[in-house]
Amino acid sequence: MRKYIIPGVGVIFCSILIYQTYTLNTIKEELANIKSDNMTLQEEVSSLSDDLSSQIESTLYEELGKSHLTKDVSFKLNKNTPTGYDLTVRTELSELKENSKILFMHKDINSNDWQKLELKKEGELTYTGRINLLYDKDYQYKIVVKGDKSQSSDIEDLYKYLFMPTSPEVSWNYNDEGIYFSASDNVDYEENQTSHKDKIKSIEVIVNKEKTYKCEYHEESLSNDNDEMVDKLKYYEANIPKKAYGNKLNSLKMKVTYESGIVNMEEVIDKQSE
Numbered sequence: 001m002r003k004y005i006i007p008g009v010g011v012i013f014c015s016i017l018i019y020q021t022y023t024l025n026t027i028k029e030e031l032a033n034i035k036s037d038n039m040t041l042q043e044e045v046s047s048l049s050d051d052l053s054s055q056i057e058s059t060l061y062e063e064l065g066k067s068h069l070t071k072d073v074s075f076k077l078n079k080n081t082p083t084g085y086d087l088t089v090r091t092e093l094s095e096l097k098e099n100s101k102i103l104f105m106h107k108d109i110n111s112n113d114w115q116k117l118e119l120k121k122e123g124e125l126t127y128t129g130r131i132n133l134l135y136d137k138d139y140q141y142k143i144v145v146k147g148d149k150s151q152s153s154d155i156e157d158l159y160k161y162l163f164m165p166t167s168p169e170v171s172w173n174y175n176d177e178g179i180y181f182s183a184s185d186n187v188d189y190e191e192n193q194t195s196h197k198d199k200i201k202s203i204e205v206i207v208n209k210e211k212t213y214k215c216e217y218h219e220e221s222l223s224n225d226n227d228e229m230v231d232k233l234k235y236y237e238a239n240i241p242k243k244a245y246g247n248k249l250n251s252l253k254m255k256v257t258y259e260s261g262i263v264n265m266e267e268v269i270d271k272q273s274e
Contacts, residue, residue, distance in 0.1 A: 069153045075163040080263045084134040093125040100147035102127045109138040135265035165198035171273040179240040181205050197260035203236040206253040207244045
């Protein structure tokens with residue numbers, strides 16, 4: 001009996017050794033695979049990091065290039081047209097390569113259709129051109145340099161205050177008779193050294209693009225507790241009857257005429273006071 005037991009134990013022991021050896025080899029292979037996967041992952045992360053850094057650097061370079069493309073952009077109102085403004089745009093560039101074209105591009109803020117004008121050289125890095133804008137539109141603009149490589153400045157809003165004198169503050173509301181309209185002219189022309197030609201001459205209100213009402217100018221003294229005059233309240237007002245707009249008010253425009261003869265037309269239907 002013993003001669004059978006000892007060989008049997010030997011067989012079992014050998015089987016256990018074989019199984020353990022197989023298991024150990026399997027574990028080693030799995031560890032090797034994990035290590036390989038880990039190295040691959042590290043390489044991918046490193047590659048992604050390099051790509052991201054490159055993209056960030058490229059973006060920063062592009063944005064810095066935009067902001068430094070121009071030193072200055074200015075606008076001058078030459079005259080009013082029947083539909084808007086005739087402007088001269090003037091830009092001074094930071095630098096310029098030979099054989100480059102300078103484009104002034106502008107668009108209605110609610111449109112994606114860019115209008116372009118090639119500017120003419122006025123000085124070494126100064127370029128100018130003339131554009132026409134409509135009264136009822138708000139615009140954006142950018143400067144584009146076209147050469148071996150095209151560059152563009154940031155897109156900026158072309159606010160009216162960039163070329164127009166100060167516009168009065170407007171408010172209006174409904175009352176029993178119709179509409180009460182008010183425009184405050186509280187600019188201290190002497191303190192701000194404003195030219196006489198930039199002073200307001202008259203204000204008119206155009207209702208639904210049809211009927212026009214001229215505002216009356218008023219001044220009121222403002223006093224302190226000792227009845228000493230400390231300031232003047234200057235404003236224009238108009239009372240617009242209900243018959244002027246009927247069942248619906250579709251448009252309320254303010255027409256400001258300055259002493260210079262320049263006219264500013266502005267839609268103010270959104271200026272209703274609470």
